[in-house]
Amino acid sequence: MPLPLYLLAMAVFAMGTSEFMLAGLLPDIAADLGVTVGTxxxxxxxFxxxxxxxxxxMAALARNWPRxxxxxxxxxxxxxxxxxxxxxxxxxxxxxxRVVAALANAGFLAxxxxxxxxxxxxxxxxxALAVLLSGTTVATVVGVPGGSVLGTLLGWRSAFWAVAVLCLPATVGILKGIPAGRVHTEATGQPRLRAEFAQLTRPPLMLVLVLGALVNAATFGGFTFLAPVVTGTAGLGAWWIPVALVLFGTGSFAGVTVAGRLSDQRPGQVVAVCGPLLLIGWPTLAALAHEPIVLLPLVFALGALSFALGSTLITRVLYEAADAPTMAGSYATTALNIGAVVGPLxxxxxxxxxAGRVGPLWASGLLIAITLLIALPLRPVLTPDRNTEVLP
Known part of the structure; x- marks a missing residue:
């Protein structure tokens, strides 16, 4: 994989850290700025x-700019x-x-x-997408806990400064590794914006977008409320919360890495394997969360399976939206963030x-069940063109 790709992943890491780190900084921000924690x-x-x-x-505004x-x-x-x-x-x-940062984050990722x-x-x-999205998974392992620790030691503002500094390597990668020209040559032409939006009427594209949103809703629905499960249901001390979060993040990194080698040629198999395992895994975690010896390994496994499935669906979005070259990334980004908003709600x-504290885990299982009810009958749509070159 080319070096600029890893530097883009560094920017995704910084943005992922920023998105999630506020959970550990809100009390200090509230006290410093004279507002309630709820505010x-x-x-x-x-965000x-x-x-x-x-x-x-942002993708629509930037579609006529060089990448x-x-x-x-x-x-x-x-x-x-x-x-x-x-x-x-x-x-x-x-x-x-935060609004400006979110808009910039969304545009950058798209x-x-x-x-x-x-x-x-x-x-x-x-x-390639596995490398790029590894920035987000590494953020859950290192960036989010690191931002929380930095905020505790040096104040919440230091975490904001650290995120800004992390963006510097990405600027070098963009300047050195991304071509300065436009996306398409004049000979091939660029599709009109209306034509790119028209791709959203294609059933295969809408299918993978809906599936991606559902899987991300299940992932963030369970992940968001993991802390009270660790301390309340499992009866572990508060310091086990970052351990569980790191396990989930480490699993997500492993899942994205493995799926990156399968999602181009075998997306249907990834869905067929990861989907049923998640359908079993979330309810199992809900039922056995009171057993720490079961809880912690399952958290790792669910992180791996969730991100393997999610990253595979993102890859399929880009394949299915090949005729929307400037907007395809925004479609995937929007679908995933709809899931990230709706799932926790x-x-x-x-x-x-x-169900109490483990209710969100049961909800994640239900969302995966809905995903499979939609996906499995339409599994051929998730199979790449048989004429596509097979990787060695």
Missing amino acids: AGTLTSA ALGMVIGAPL RSSLLGFVLAFATAHVVGALTTSFPVLFAT VALTAAAALVPSTYKGR LAATTLSTG
Whole structure:
């Protein structure tokens, strides 16, 4: 894989760290800026909403720009938002920087997904996306706990400065490794925006987008409420929470890495294997969460299976949206973030039921069941063209 791809992954790592690190910084932010913790929590909602809206909006605005200019503009805007956030003493200004950062993140990821696929031969899209998305999985392993520790030691502003600094290697990779020209030559032409949006009417593309949103909803529904399961249901100490989160993140990294070698040629098999295992895994975790010796290995396994399945579906989006070269990445980004927003909201409704703390885990299992009910009868759609070159 080319070096610029790994530097793009560094930017994705910084952005993933920023997206998730607020969970450990909200009390300090609230105290410093004179707001309630609940008010500070709206920073997370602002970022999520900005990601959902920003992906298609930013991709549409940047579609006529060269990819290098787009990526560079987005990463610099993201870094600048964090510098302003680190300096401000006003909560409304900090809120605004989170919206700007989310828009830049969404735009960067939408363009980076297609740029990453363009850096490698057409039959290596899955492997390229595995490298790019490893930035997010590494963020859950290292970046999020690291940001929390940094905030505890040096204050929450230091975490914002660290994210800004992490963007610097990506700017080098963009300048050195991404071609300065436009996406298409004049000879081939670029599809009209209306034609690219028309691709959304294609059933195979809509199928993989819906499946991707459902899988991500299941993943983040269970992941978001993992902490109370660890300390409450399993009865472990608070310091076991980061251990569980690291296990989930390590599993997700493993899942993306393995799926990267399978998603180009064998996506149907990945769905057929990971889907049923997740259908068994989430309810098993809910039923046996009171046993730490079962809880922790299952957390790792569910992280691996969830991200293997999710990254495979992202790869299929890019294949199915090949005739929407400037918007395909935004479609995938929007679908995944819809899942990331809706999943925790649905999971939260189960906390007040008889299921209690493990309700979100049952909800994740239900979402996977819905995914399989849709996917398995239509599995041929997830099978790549038989004429596609088979990798060695």
